[in-house]
Amino acid sequence: MKESGRKQGTMSPCAACKLLRRRCTRDCVFAPYFPADEPQKFGSVHKVFGASNVNKMLQELPEHQRSDAVSSMVYEANARVRDPVYGCVGAISSLQQQVDVLQTQLALAQAEVVHMRMRKFTTPSSDQHNHHQQQQHSVPPEPSNSSSENLYHSSRLLSSQTKSLFGMDMVVDQANMGQSLWSY
Numbered sequence: 091m092k093e094s095g096r097k098q099g100t101m102s103p104c105a106a107c108k109l110l111r112r113r114c115t116r117d118c119v120f121a122p123y124f125p126a127d128e129p130q131k132f133g134s135v136h137k138v139f140g141a142s143n144v145n146k147m148l149q150e151l152p153e154h155q156r157s158d159a160v161s162s163m164v165y166e167a168n169a170r171v172r173d174p175v176y177g178c179v180g181a182i183s184s185l186q187q188q189v190d191v192l193q194t195q196l197a198l199a200q201a202e203v204v205h206m207r208m209r210k211f212t213t214p215s216s217d218q219h220n221h222h223q224q225q226q227h228s229v230p231p232e233p234s235n236s237s238s239e240n241l242y243h244s245s246r247l248l249s250s251q252t253k254s255l256f257g258m259d260m261v262v263d264q265a266n267m268g269q270s271l272w273s274y
Contacts, residue, residue, distance in 0.1 A: 102114075102126050103126060104118055104120050104121040104124050104125060104126055104132075105120075105124040105125060105126055105127075105128055105129040105131060105132040105133075106118075106120035106121075106124045106132045106136070106141065106144075107120065107121075108126060108129065109129065109132055109133060109136060110136075110141055119145055119148050119149060120132065120144075120145070120148075122156075122157075123148075123156065123157065123160040124160075131164055134164065134167040134168050134170075134171050135160075135163050135164055135167045137167065137171065138163075138166070138167040138170045138171065139163060139167065144163065147159060147163070148160070165178060166178055169181060
């Protein structure tokens with residue numbers, strides 16, 4: 091008869107008790123959140139927060155909030171292990187910078203669409219003849235793709251800024267960005 095990692099009369103220690111080399115009791119505060127088959131989960135939390143601090147935090151919380159607290163501690167601990175200086179704040183900052191750059195690119199694209207629509211509606215068929223005559227007597231018309239070129243150059247500038255922002259290893263390790271911070 092198996093019951094959450096505990097075998098017939100004997101108790102299989104949870105990951106926390108196993109790492110701390112102590113006897114795991116029935117009322118162990120760590121057992122429900124750090125199962126024996128996930129030792130890396132408690133390992134990173136212990137390394138960053140310390141077992142006594144984790145114990146205190148869990149004891150102070152109502153039981154229905156402990157699971158969320160453990161998930162948060164695991165996430166922060168894994169982020170701190172990967173980036174000891176910034177932790178999850180570095181990942182959040184990097185993502186916020188990416189959002190800002192993408193919002194700027196979107197605004198430029200939307201402005202380009204408005205510009206193209208305005209150009210389309212400002213030259214109705216009746217005014218085309220007058221417009222054509224004015225063009226013959228004035229400076230040659232601006233090429234139709236100049237605004238597209240401006241958007242292209244703006245996007246390239248933003249792209250180069252993005253590369254310089256996100257190329258810094260101190261902000262976020264981009265190679266590990268795809269990996270989940272919830273598990274180690």
